[in-house]
Amino acid sequence: MSKLYNDHVLWEETAGASLSLHSGINNAVLHKTGFIKSLQVKKKIFGEDSLSGFRSKETFSQEDLISGRSMIKQVIIGVVCGAAVLTIGILIGHFGIAKSGTSAPSWLKDVAKDVDENLIEKFMSEVDNIQIQENLRSLTKVPHMATTAGDEETVQIMLKRWQDPETGLDKAWREEYWVYLSFPDKNNPNTVTVVSPTDTVLHTIREKEKPYTPDQSDPEVVQPYAAYSPAGHVKGKLVYANQGKPSDYSELNKTVDLRGTIAITKYGGAGRSAKAINAAPYGVVGVLVYTDPLDMNDGLMSDANETYPHSWYMPPSGVERGSYNIDFGDLLTPHLAAKEETYRINATDITGIPPIPTQPIGFEDAYRLICELGGEPAPDAWQGGFNCTYNFGGPGFKPTSSFTNSDVKLDIYNYEEVKPSSNVMGFIRGSVEPDRYVIYGNHRDSWVHGAIDPSSGTSVMLEITRVLGKMVKQGTWRPRRSIIFGSWGAEEFGLIGSAEYTEQYFAALSERSVAYINVDIAVFANATLGASGMPSMQNVIFKAAKQVKAPGHEKSVYDNWLQYTNKTSPTHGLIPRMGYLTGAGSDYAPFSHYLGITSMDMSYTYDKTKTNARIYPAYHTAYDTFDYASKYIDPGFVGHQAVARTAGNVLIRLADSLILPLNCTDYAESLEEYLSTALNLYEQKLKTMNISMEPLKHAVTSFRAAVSNLEKVIQGPDLANETPLRVRWINDQLMLLDRAFLDPLAFPDKYGFRHVIWASSSAGKQTFPGLADAYANAESSGQASDWDKVHYHLSVLSQAILGAASTLTDDMQTQTWRK
C-alpha cells in the first residue's frame, strides 16, 4: 500500500485540495483590475469552474474609473485582490507543486509510523470467544498424536484457515522433518502384571483408560506409554522409590537391595526419564510411574462423584503419557535439521532416555500395588494420597498380601521409527521492515485429543490469525514488521518441530527475529493470567494486560493478576510476578535457549491457594477433551478470549511499534536481583577459595549503565527527528540483546542451552543457573577442579553480561571493562 502512494499521487491529491480552496476565494478577486491573464492561468490550473462569478474586462465602465469613490474602491479592491492572488499563489506554490530534489518521499510517514492504539482496540473487540470454542471443537474431533492421520487432519485445518482468501495470511505452507519417534505397538500392547512365583498372572494393570464419553473409546487413543522407553521384558520385586530422584534411590538403597527390582515412582520432583536413569545404577530393572492423587487431585480418587466426568480431577484410570527424554529436538540429529538425508547418530548413542523399561500407570492400579507393599514404612515426605502407609517394599509385597512373593512384570513393546512430521507455517509480510520477524507459535500435536494441551493454544492462535488475517486481506492493516506463525509438530516428543525449525533457519532467524511468543496451553484454569519470559518482555505484557478485561470481572487482566501473584520492583513498585523461561517446557525453548531470541509464554491459570494440582489434572490423558475443556476449564471460553486479546495485543505492539517495546531496564533489574542472590549465597565462601565475584558485580553495574544511557536515548526528545537508520539501530540493540548472552560453550552438558542467563538448573536457586549448578557441584564434591569450574563459569557469565552491555552501548570503547 505505501508503495502506491508515491510522489505522483501526492501531486494529484494536493492539487485537488487547492482546487476546493480556490472556489471559495475567487469570486471578487479581479473585478476591474485586469487579471484576466491570471484567470487564464488559474483556469489552466484549476479548471473552468473556477472562473464562475468573474466578469470580463469589458464590464468596467469609464465612469467607474474617474470617480473618487471608484478610486478608493479600486484601491481596496486592488489590495484585496492582490492579497487574494498572493494567497492563491502561495497555496499553489505550497500544495500544488512537488518540491524537486528535496521533496519528501512517500515512505517517509510509513517509516516513522508508530503502533496504532485504535487498531489494537479494534483487534481486541473482534476477538471472539465463540470462534475460539469452534476452533477447539474442530481441532479436537479426533486424537492427533504427532505423525498420525489425526495429526494430518489438523495440518489440513491449519493450512485451510491460513490460506483462506478472506481471513487467511499472506502465505502458509508446510515444513517437514524426518524425526525419531517412539510408539507403543498396537498389536502388542504394553502390559504390566503381577505374577506369582509360578508365573500365574495375579493382576493386570489396566491397558487403556476407562471411557466416560465416546472420546475415550476412539480406536486412535494411544495406549499410555513412556515414549523412548526401551522395549523389554523384565520382572522383579516391587519397591517404592518416591519421585525417583537421586536422593530417593540413595535413601531407599540404605535398607533395600535394589538389584533386580522394579521401582514404582510418582510423577513430580524429577524429570520423566530421570526416574529411570537414576534407578539403573542401583540395578533396578524396570520403572513404573503414576500420578499420586495428592499431587493432582487434592486427594480425591472416586470416579463415582469426585473425578471427571464430575469435575476437572483425573479419574482413577487416567494416565499421564509423556516423552521420556531430557534433550529437546530430534534425538538422532543434534544441531542439524532432520531432513531426509541428514546424518543420524546411532540410536544407541542417544543419551537422556530411560536405559530400562518404563511404563506409566493410573493411580487406580498404583493404589493396589503400593498399598500391598511390604518392608519398612517410607519417610513421611514420601507418603501420598492413598489411605495406606507407603512402604519401601520388602522388596516386594507384604506377607499378608495376596501378591506376596510375587513379581511385577513389565512387557514393553515400544518401537522407534523415523517419520515425517510437519510444521505448518504462516506469514504476514511486514510493510516497512519485512526483514524483522515477530514469531508466534504453538505446537499442534497432542497425546490424545489434546483439548487443553495444545489445542487451547492453537484455538487462540487461529482466532488471532483470523482477526489479523481479515484486516490484511481487507487492506486495512499491514504490520510494520513481518509476522511468522508456527504450528509446530511433534512437540510432545521433545519440542521437535520447533527445534528442527530453529536448527534449519538458524542464521536467518538469528539475524531477523525480534521476539517469540508461545501460547501452548492457553488456559489451565480461569483464575488469573500467568506469564513467563525474558524481563524485557514484562513491560509490553503488562501494557497489554491492562487493556484487557479479566474474564468474570470488571477489572483488567493486569489488576486481577496483581492480586494473585506479585512482587515489589525497585523501579515499578508492586507488580505482577512474571516467571523466567529457565526450562524447556514448551516450544519457546529452542527460541530462547538455542537462538537467544527474546521470548515469552502466556496462559490463564489457576489459583494456587485453592489446589495442589501439579497441572490441570487431565494433562496428557484421554480425558483432555473438548467436553472437559468446555465444562471444567473454561466454560464460555472467556479465558481463551482474554489470552487471545492479551497475546494478540503484545504481538501487534511488537510488530508495529516504532521503537520495539522491549524494556532493558527491567532486564537490568532482573540481573541485579540474580546478582544480589548470588552474592548472598556464594560470595563469602568463594572469597575463602580466592575466587572474586567483583568481575560479576562490575559486569552487572556496566550493564545497568549501558541500559540507562540507552533509555535516555529512547526517551529523549531527539528521536522523532532522527533518520530511520537511527531508529533501526536502537531496535537492533534491543532485538540483539538476548543474542549477546549466548555462549555455545557455556553449558557443555546441556543440549540446546546457550543463553547464559536463562537455562535450566538443578540447584534450585533464583540466580544465574550455571553459577548455581557449578557452586552446588563444587560444594558437594569439595574438589579443587570443581571450584575451578565455578571460577570459570563466573568469567563466562561476566563476559556475557559485558558483551550484552556492549550491544546496548553505541561505542564499544566508551564502556568501562574491568582490567
Added chain:
Amino acid sequence: MSKLYNDHVLWEETAGASLSLHSGINNAVLHKTGFIKSLQVKKKIFGEDSLSGFRSKETFSQEDLISGRSMIKQVIIGVVCGAAVLTIGILIGHFGIAKSGTSAPSWLKDVAKDVDENLIEKFMSEVDNIQIQENLRSLTKVPHMATTAGDEETVQIMLKRWQDPETGLDKAWREEYWVYLSFPDKNNPNTVTVVSPTDTVLHTIREKEKPYTPDQSDPEVVQPYAAYSPAGHVKGKLVYANQGKPSDYSELNKTVDLRGTIAITKYGGAGRSAKAINAAPYGVVGVLVYTDPLDMNDGLMSDANETYPHSWYMPPSGVERGSYNIDFGDLLTPHLAAKEETYRINATDITGIPPIPTQPIGFEDAYRLICELGGEPAPDAWQGGFNCTYNFGGPGFKPTSSFTNSDVKLDIYNYEEVKPSSNVMGFIRGSVEPDRYVIYGNHRDSWVHGAIDPSSGTSVMLEITRVLGKMVKQGTWRPRRSIIFGSWGAEEFGLIGSAEYTEQYFAALSERSVAYINVDIAVFANATLGASGMPSMQNVIFKAAKQVKAPGHEKSVYDNWLQYTNKTSPTHGLIPRMGYLTGAGSDYAPFSHYLGITSMDMSYTYDKTKTNARIYPAYHTAYDTFDYASKYIDPGFVGHQAVARTAGNVLIRLADSLILPLNCTDYAESLEEYLSTALNLYEQKLKTMNISMEPLKHAVTSFRAAVSNLEKVIQGPDLANETPLRVRWINDQLMLLDRAFLDPLAFPDKYGFRHVIWASSSAGKQTFPGLADAYANAESSGQASDWDKVHYHLSVLSQAILGAASTLTDDMQTQTWRK
C-alpha cells in the same frame, strides 16, 4: 554534520527567507494600484533587473488614467502585476513554507549518498611514500617484542599519531590484556652444544646472530628461541627428521631407534610446534629447527658476498624465531578475554605446544651438525642446500666425524609469564550508519626490529590514517560507516591481541562488523600485489587495484597482478588469482574464523618464478631492519605506497558505498569450485559407502539461486526509490553472509575455527576443509565411525550453506530446502 542540518534549522532558514520577503511587502500595500510591494518583492526575489520597464505609481497621471491608452496600460500593468503577484505567491508557497508532515528532512540526501570517486582519487594522491618511509624509520628504532619497553614506545607512537589534532582520528585508546607469554632468560641464555661422552663441549651453537649493522647489537635483541618450548635439559644422539611431519618421523623410525634422540628438522612442511609434537611419541627428547638455505636463500650461504648485508638473503647465523603453538589467542583463557581476573586454565592443560625442549638455530650451525651425521642417507626429497649428503643419523654423528659418539645437548631456560599487552585502537565515527564497522588492523609487536613484519604494515596503516584523519579533522569527509583501526599486541605469540579483542567484543563485533582488512607484512617484495580473502571481497579489491599504478610500471596494480598469477573465472574470464583465508597466519584469523567477519589480507609480494624463498629471508631474524627493508625489500617505498593506496581504496569503498561492495556472485563461484573438486575427489567412493553428496550439491545450487535473486535486486532499477531500510536490509544480508557460515561445533578439535568453509586443513585439497580432513582420516583409518564423521560433516556443511543462502533470501520459506 548531517545531524546539525535537521528539520528545525530548515524551518528557521526558510522562515528567515519568508521574513525578508515579508518586510518588502509591507510598505506599499496601499499605493493606488497596490502592487508596488509586489514589485519590491520581485526585486528581492529576481534582482533589480527584473524591474526595468515598470514605473512607480507616482508616474501615473490622472490623464493617463482616463485615457484609453492609460486604460490599456493599466490593464496590462494589472495583468503583469497580477501574474507577478501570483508568481511570487507561488514562489513563497513553494520555497518559503516548509510542508508540514511531508517536507523532506535534511538527512534524506545523506542516507542515499554513495561513495565519492573524487574523494578516493584525492585520498590516493595524498598517500605519500616518504611519509611511509619515515613511519617505518620511527617504528623500527628499537626492537619491540610484545610487552617490552620497545613495544610501549610503539604504543606511544600510535597513540600520538591517532590523537593528533591535525591528522588524528576521532578517538584513540589502549585496550590491555593479561596474556601468557614465553621468553628466554636473559641471564641464562639457551644453549645448544655438542658434548663428548665425557661431557666435553665440542661445539657450541651461536647464541645470537652475527651483527652487520648496529641494529643487531642492540642489547634488546632477543636471543633466538622457540616461544612456549618448555625449559629443560636434554641430550641425545642427533637424527635428521626432515620437516618433522608425522610421515617424516614414521619414515625415520623405520631404520633408526628414535628413543632418547635429538631431532634436527628444517622449517616448512609442518607447523613450528608440530615438529616437536610429532616427535615426542617416538621417544625423541629434544628438537632443533633450522632454515635450510635451499628453502629460503635459493641455496646461497656466504655472508662474504651472497647474503645480507649484500642482498635480501638470510645470513648464515640468522635464525627464524617464532611462537611454537597451534591454537591462537591467549593460551590460558580460551574463549575468554584475558582480563586480570579472568579464569585461567592450568598451564599444564595447554595443548598444541612442544612437549619437549625445542630450539631454533642458524644454518651455519645446522650445516655443521647435519653434514657430520652418520647413518643411512636420507631420501632425495629430504636433501637440502648443504653441499653434503643429509644422512638420517646413526643415530648420532658418523665415525669419521670429530663429533663421533657425541650427544647434542639442549639447555633451555625459557620461562612463561602473564604480562599486560596492549592493543591501540582508533575510531572514526560514521555519519549515517555509525553502528556499522569497517575494521582495519595490523599487529604492532615484532620479534626484533620487525621492519617488514609487522612495521611495513603499520607504516602503511599510519599513512592511511594520516590522510583520512586530516580529511576528518578538516571536516571535508566523514565516512558513512564507522571505521575501527586496530594496532594489535602480541600477535607473534599467537594472534593474541586481536583474538582477545574479538573474544571481549564478540557480541558487538558480530552484530556490526561489515568487514576486516588486514595488512600485516605490507611488502614482501616489489613484484606484484597478492591478496587473500573471502570471495565476496574479490570485486572491491580488483576495483581498487585497477585504480592504482603499479610501482615501477605504467600499468595498474591489477594489470600487473594479472600477469603474475591468474585464473579463469566462469563469470569474469581471466582474473588475478586471489587466495582464501584458510589458515591463521595473521590477525585476520580471529575475525574470519571465530567471528565470521568477511576479511581480507593484502601485500605486495615476489615473483615466485624467480625465487624459492619460503618467505622474505630476514623473516623473524635480527636482520629485519629499516636498513634491510629500504635497501632490499622496497627501495623508495613505492610498494608500500601502492599497498596503502589499494587497501585504503578498499577501506573507503567499504565505509562509504551505499550498497556494500561485497559480491556474493563470486562467493557462489568459489563454492561451486569447491563442490566440483569435492565431487571429483570423493563422490564415487562415498557412493560405495552409502553416503550421498546430493544434499551438498543441492545446498550449493540453492546458494547460487539466492545469490542470483539478490543480485537482481541490487542491480535492479527500483533500489534508488527505496527506503533507507530496504538498502540497509540488503547490506545486512551482505554483511551477515559470512556469519551464517559459522558453526561453533563444526571443528571440535580446531580452536577458534567456526567458519565452515574457510578453515585450516591438513588434507591439502582445494575444497571444503572439514570434508577433506574427515575424508582423508576415514580413508586412512578405514573405520566405519570415521566414515560416519564424513557423513556428519557433509550434513554440517550442507546446512551451513543453506543457512547462508537463507541469509541472502528475503523470505526464508521461498527457498527450496531439500527434504
